[in-house]
Amino acid sequence: MRQDMRKIFLTIIILFISGWSHFIHSQDAFSELKFTLTGNAVLGGNTVQKSWSPTGGFGFELTTPYYFGNFEIGARYTRYNELQFDDSGFNSTYIFAGWNYTHYVSGEKDLSIVPGIRFGSRYMIFDEQATYRDEYQFSRFESEFSYEVLFRIQYRINERLEFYSSAAINQTRFKIPYAEWMGTAGFTFIFNTSDGMENFLK
């Protein structure tokens, strides 16, 4: 209980501090749109990797600057082949929305580090229906809340192109804890937003 109260008060205080500091040094929100194509691989994980073997995957992200930091949405596909449990292979797609912050580490603003957080849902489609005692058939579809913390290094090649590489720790809140480290690399294409798009995002 004492630990809970500590967390609650900490959250309230952080929100309070945020309330006073949020308007400092804001940027031009939604001025550009970044489209990123990524490849990804599972770098490590917990019990899930004892029963399933992930393969490489791919994904996309859409990112736009907000008044402070950046908003993003995206999806990431990964295939998991069965090691245990017959016909238990599945396709997983993580659909997320997140926020990240770009911190430039070079004077030319071509190299940056980007910490961020994502919330979303992991959707799974199993190859076959699970059946128990030849009687109960479960759905092939499954989903659960999933979040991840990411850290990436980003290099701006030119006005319209970026490259990045990132690592993220993902946790999906299944009954049995599901955690994995995900490595991602991708190229980002940068566009200026039209007035219409900017209005839509606001």
Place this chain on the structure above:
Amino acid sequence: MILKVLYMSLILFAKPSVDRPSEPKFHSSAQDSIQTEMIVRTEDLFWDSGWTYFSLDRISYKVNTGDFGYYGPQPGYLLDGIPVDPTYFGMNFPQVLPVPLNQIAKINTMNGMGVAAGVPYHSGLLKLQSGDLKDGLSIYSSTQLGHNSQEPGPWIFDSENVSPNIDRFGHWLDGGFSLKFGPWYSKGNIQRLSFLNSNPFVQLRIRNLIGFPEESDWPDGRSSALLGLLETGVKTDRLHFRVQGIQSESEDFLFFQPLGREIPTDLMSEQLSATGEFSFTENFGIRAMAQYREKGTGYRRNRFGEEFDWKKVEEIGRVSLFLETNSFEIDLGSEYKIVDLEASGIEDDEQKYLDIFFDQTIQMSPRLTFGSTTVLTFHDNEMPLQLQGFLNFEFTDYWSTGFAGSYAELLPEIANPFDEWVANGYYLLDQLKIDNFVPIEIPSTELSKISHQHQFLFSEKIKTTIKATYYDHKQFNIPYQDAYYYIELSTLPGGYFLFPGNSGHRLRLSLKSELDWSERLYQSFGFYRTKTLEGTPAYERYWKTIPDYIIRHTTVFHPYPDLEMRLNVEYQTKTVWEEYRRLDGELNRSFNVQFPFQLYRFNNTVSPGVNMDLTFAKWFWEQRLRVVFMLNNLLNRDLQSHPIGSVDGFGYMVRFEVRL
């Protein structure tokens, strides 16, 4: 872990950027700024009230406004000035309110008895206000879904470790329109709702009550509802006339206290209203309202031939004169109601009620305000009286104090309607094989209250209200059922009693601070302490179902015009439910398919709990689209509000809204 992640994100959010400095560029929305209460769940309706509530499925609720406990009269609902009644057998089903939750722009809570917009209420009132209509055609729609964590994931194939957990909130889908040309307007909405709670405790609801059905006869655990509203009217400076129709049908589960469980129940309601308000002068006018309301219940799957059908028809007429000036307000009027009940054992039971009410507030001097409300009811040969008065005095611009007192006598038709029906021949309990001990003559309920409050304005931004209320329940009827443990069906109903002649005294202390730091940051802290000072043994046991202490905190943060965050934190102390004492400590099992087989334990004491919900909302397209994302129970504690209610951990909800 999730807390650490949130802290990290919030800290990052709080950290000022130094890399790309520029002034904030806030857009000016093409639409009017839309302010809503950001209600995501039905329980959010009660959050700011200071009331307590419990639920078995986190959708339907029993509410204690402080006056009569959970089994007394429930609060009234006033939607845009027209009364609606989403209660069945004393259980609130806010999901069948004829307005989508996201369209509720403002909630005002009234305590105790009184009169609002010419409508008398007995035990609190929720005044709900939907948003203003825009000229021309407007449409809106939203969908909402969510669930609790703990899904089996890929381990669904591992029958030694997990079972299919299929808790699903939603999806909810609604749509509506409004048309407004000059003084004339029309509006309507339709909602389709669905909910599935498969928590082991809640599974009790789908067991049969007095025997075992065939396998295929078990009712579905899902609840669903379909409802809609149509309204048209004319509104000018002098006249506001409107006609409204609402209808709802749902397959749900009704917590039926005399049974100590939920019953799979079909719920239906229809309501037609015609209301007019005409101002003779700027200050003086007349209100009139005619309402026809029909509510009914049926059994979702009746295998044993019981007659559960119940139907209540109300025909209501109200008229009142109002006078409003800068220094005083008066509302004088009458309500005439004919209630016709059809149920097993009751035929042509027509009851007539006439209420005469007088409500006034007078500013006697710049610093002194006096108000009073009197409601006199005529029913058969009885003439119960409700009255209240208050006196407010401003010592300074920053400190005011007030005294209030009230007396209410409630007929059993208002305070204990189910028992009154049983006394008049309703034999539902006999069909359920429940021994009942309800007196033929049920006395009225009597309550006197006095309260004293101080309000401090420490600055323009900080307001604190401290209030003490003393309750004297002079005559109090307490319903009581004795749930037994029965391994095959989990619980069996014991005897059902209505204990009249109880009395006692209670004290309630409240402290609420509102901190309006800026247009972007608002916080509130509420502290509520209730205590039974003395009373009959049944009285003292009854009030143990209400937590002694409640603390509620809210932070609402708008960092930018298109983004809103809301944090709600609540702490409640334990509650003890005497009615379930025979279940205490008993092991029980899930009836659903479950691997491995698990047992859980009943407990008639609901543990203290801390809950923390965090909600984000982002607007798009100049406030035409909104995405709302709520994380429930961030601490992932097992939260329960009733001994046989669901035990919920971490969960989430997401809602998409569009309005054009």
